[in-house]
Ligand SMILES: Nc1ncnc2c1ncn2[C@@H]1O[C@H](COP(=O)(O)OP(=O)(O)OP(=O)(O)O)[C@@H](O)[C@H]1O
């Protein structure tokens with residue numbers, strides 16, 4: 555069996571990676587792999603242990619009994635740790651605030667990257683859209699199509715705040731920028747690596763952004779199979 559086509563999409567928090575990738579995967583009948591979910595689920599697991607994600611040893615310790623599973627079906631997305639479905643729990647603000655601690659532990663990054671490559675290879679799909687922060691550069695630098703999805707910081711904060719209506723907009727924006735600042739010390743997802751196509755959605759609505767990504771994918775995959 556041939557390896558699935560990999561479409562790599564990186565970008566900062568709230569740039570639209572997951573929503574846009576999921577919709578593009580539906581249209582292409584590809585799988586969709588949300589790599590941030592693994593970091594979030596491990597952060598959730600560390601917190602369940604009563605530990606602190608800023609403690610790298612505690613993170614590595616909690617990773618020892620981290621039984622993680624994720625669906626690559628864009629129409630039936632779920633995330634599980636052991637027997638517990640954590641699909642919504644890992645989006646809670648206290649997990650978002652804790653996740654960067656997990657992401658800065660090198661051995662954890664190595665372990666999840668192995669998992670991501672295996673999930674793609676075993677997906678059984680003709681292709682997989684993989685989104686995160688270091689997909690275009692570390693996880694799948696040889697992907698057929700590599701995209702950096704960006705939007706102006708204030709636009710990303712406004713979109714995120716529109717989702718989290720019960721929370722103060724300024725606090726939502728501050729949390730998003732704080733997470734980007736912390737994450738960008740670990741991987742560079744703000745500048746495009748050579749060969750990576752930038753899609754800036756600042757002035758695009760959701761449908762226009764998906765269409766633009768689809769155009770980049772089409773031109774990159776034409777004649778590949
Ligand atoms: N071009 C767009 N125009 C308007 N809204 C958009 C656009 N792209 C995404 N959105 C909306 O912005 C919000 C954030 O998008 P999404 O959750 O996909 O971002 P993300 O990059 O995956 O964020 P995170 O890294 O924090 O998980 C969602 O409500 C999504 O529907």
Ligand SMILES: Nc1ccn([C@@H]2O[C@H](COP(=O)(O)O)[C@@H](O)[C@H]2O)c(=O)n1
Nearest residue numbers: 589590591593653654657686687688737
């Ligand atoms: N390739 C990746 C993906 C994610 N992270 C870390 O996970 C956090 C959550 O990611 P979301 O895409 O769900 O926002 C993110 O803030 C990073 O800390 C990563 O390091 N590499």
